[in-house]
Amino acid sequence: MLRISEYSAMAEAAIRALNLSSETFDNLYAPIIYGMQAGGKRLRPTILMMAADAFGGSPEKAVNPAIGIEMFHNFTLLHDDVMDKSDTRRGRPSVHAKWDDNTAILSGDTMLTLATKKISEVDDSILRPILDTFNDQALRVYEGQRLDMDFENMTEVALDDYIEMIKLKTGALLGAAAKIGALIGGASKEDAEKMYDFGLMLGVAFQIEDDYLDTFGNPDTFGKPIGGDINNNKKTFLMVKALATGGPNAEALKVAMKMPAGPTKVKTVTRIYETMGMPALSKADVAAYSSKALAAIKKTSLSDDRREAFRKLIDKLITRTK
Amino acid sequence: MLRISEYSAMAEAAIRALNLSSETFDNLYAPIIYGMQAGGKRLRPTILMMAADAFGGSPEKAVNPAIGIEMFHNFTLLHDDVMDKSDTRRGRPSVHAKWDDNTAILSGDTMLTLATKKISEVDDSILRPILDTFNDQALRVYEGQRLDMDFENMTEVALDDYIEMIKLKTGALLGAAAKIGALIGGASKEDAEKMYDFGLMLGVAFQIEDDYLDTFGNPDTFGKPIGGDINNNKKTFLMVKALATGGPNAEALKVAMKMPAGPTKVKTVTRIYETMGMPALSKADVAAYSSKALAAIKKTSLSDDRREAFRKLIDKLITRTK
Numbered sequence: 001m002l003r004i005s006e007y008s009a010m011a012e013a014a015i016r017a018l019n020l021s022s023e024t025f026d027n028l029y030a031p032i033i034y035g036m037q038a039g040g041k042r043l044r045p046t047i048l049m050m051a052a053d054a055f056g057g058s059p060e061k062a063v064n065p066a067i068g069i070e071m072f073h074n075f076t077l078l079h080d081d082v083m084d085k086s087d088t089r090r091g092r093p094s095v096h097a098k099w100d101d102n103t104a105i106l107s108g109d110t111m112l113t114l115a116t117k118k119i120s121e122v123d124d125s126i127l128r129p130i131l132d133t134f135n136d137q138a139l140r141v142y143e144g145q146r147l148d149m150d151f152e153n154m155t156e157v158a159l160d161d162y163i164e165m166i167k168l169k170t171g172a173l174l175g176a177a178a179k180i181g182a183l184i185g186g187a188s189k190e191d192a193e194k195m196y197d198f199g200l201m202l203g204v205a206f207q208i209e210d211d212y213l214d215t216f217g218n219p220d221t222f223g224k225p226i227g228g229d230i231n232n233n234k235k236t237f238l239m240v241k242a243l244a245t246g247g248p249n250a251e252a253l254k255v256a257m258k259m260p261a262g263p264t265k266v267k268t269v270t271r272i273y274e275t276m277g278m279p280a281l282s283k284a285d286v287a288a289y290s291s292k293a294l295a296a297i298k299k300t301s302l303s304d305d306r307r308e309a310f311r312k313l314i315d316k317l318i319t320r321t322k
Numbered sequence: 323m324l325r326i327s328e329y330s331a332m333a334e335a336a337i338r339a340l341n342l343s344s345e346t347f348d349n350l351y352a353p354i355i356y357g358m359q360a361g362g363k364r365l366r367p368t369i370l371m372m373a374a375d376a377f378g379g380s381p382e383k384a385v386n387p388a389i390g391i392e393m394f395h396n397f398t399l400l401h402d403d404v405m406d407k408s409d410t411r412r413g414r415p416s417v418h419a420k421w422d423d424n425t426a427i428l429s430g431d432t433m434l435t436l437a438t439k440k441i442s443e444v445d446d447s448i449l450r451p452i453l454d455t456f457n458d459q460a461l462r463v464y465e466g467q468r469l470d471m472d473f474e475n476m477t478e479v480a481l482d483d484y485i486e487m488i489k490l491k492t493g494a495l496l497g498a499a500a501k502i503g504a505l506i507g508g509a510s511k512e513d514a515e516k517m518y519d520f521g522l523m524l525g526v527a528f529q530i531e532d533d534y535l536d537t538f539g540n541p542d543t544f545g546k547p548i549g550g551d552i553n554n555n556k557k558t559f560l561m562v563k564a565l566a567t568g569g570p571n572a573e574a575l576k577v578a579m580k581m582p583a584g585p586t587k588v589k590t591v592t593r594i595y596e597t598m599g600m601p602a603l604s605k606a607d608v609a610a611y612s613s614k615a616l617a618a619i620k621k622t623s624l625s626d627d628r629r630e631a632f633r634k635l636i637d638k639l640i641t642r643t644k
Binding site for chain 1: 350427435454457461468472
């Protein structure tokens, strides 16, 4: 196995080498390159290549499907940014802000088809299960986004529903990445399913940590302004859990949600979260889902040293600062 | 071979039987059913099933991929209506008008993935060429839509560029339908390519006829108000050809394009088209591309009676009133 940073560097290099240039259709393909080359952790392709490598396939053989998974992820970002009217992404204008909504819609559509093409760059003998995994998990992602949008119009969301939403919106794609990588590596059906569970649970841990960092992250390393979720009254793990806890603090939180966006609101809500012990509760749930992810790995036939590689990946993600 | 109306009835029945209902995700799937069940000619699935049947596959075996092609077409309509801000489609509110833009975007994305799943419901031995055909032609459709949007901001469009645009936006998908059907039927690679050419040329003839009907169609049978393209100054075959012809009539047309939308503008532009002989010129080009479509059929190994079925399809499309 390689180091985690080596897989992500391989993915990054392949993304930099993507050649979609077209003079006639520059308005279609330039936004795709812009979206893909914005950087990021390259978590999904890293998981896919690690899984392929762990089960005996070379990471090189997995690099095109890995880019396909990353392109799918970036397609959802293009469309999500239109739907959420988010004008920045990773510190730069989002595609719809730099071009326009129509460009983000159409170039996003194009990315979904290009992603499917990349995912399909596998041996004929495994094309069917890989394509089915990809398509079925893509549907889960749309269902998760639909729930997320529906939650915006609800005053309270049950914690179970929130967890279900992030399983769909974030977990399914990490699960697909791990399972597709395993299949490319030659894993058995059983092992591939365990790898899906690993990715699914890792995705939940990852998203809860992401919600935590948006409020309690270090502004110097987080990469975007702290408190964006608070200002948008977003139904995050912190808010859903705090409201579900009830009591006077939850009531105070409801009042604070009606404050206008700004530093005072962020400070007020953060203070309430702290009083309620949300940082520790959040960390506890991240740890619990990480354990489930690790437990899935332990159920595979992988040797100890390979399991260790995935344990390190989990650790890296839940102790990250961005 | 069955009658043309029997293939389209089979497609219609299968679409009516589509079951995507989901209480949790009703906001995601209900707009898809609404979009799919709006009726229409079902031209694309008809071509796909006819081609499968002609080459010896049963139309039943082709019905799921046929619905996949129709679902892809309907996905593009959901997104095109958002991009064009078109509030009606086949006499009913379009999806984004009945729900909202975000719903049309997300349910459209879902349709693209569902379409890919349906297209993939073929024997493993032909999955690869069918998937590649579908994905490659999908990219052409996006490129065509991109050109169409870019044309809106141009004062003049060369006739060749217009033909290239409709080859991409309309022809590619009809070509894909014919080729995929042929592959399902067991056609040779060579025959499948000829069928693609047939669909491509039929698509060009179909679109030129569509442009003609939008101005010169019978309002009682056309199904939407006559003159919509004129009021939107849309770069149709009629307008592109008229402007390319030049002379005082073309100059008069440029003046008329600056008129406010309304019946007077429609009447004025229609009169100029008539003076320039555009109806006959339009019919001549429809006939020319229909001949090319038929010529492609004649290059296949199909027997005379099967060729005759496709000749009838061409005839039916270019003499239609809606």
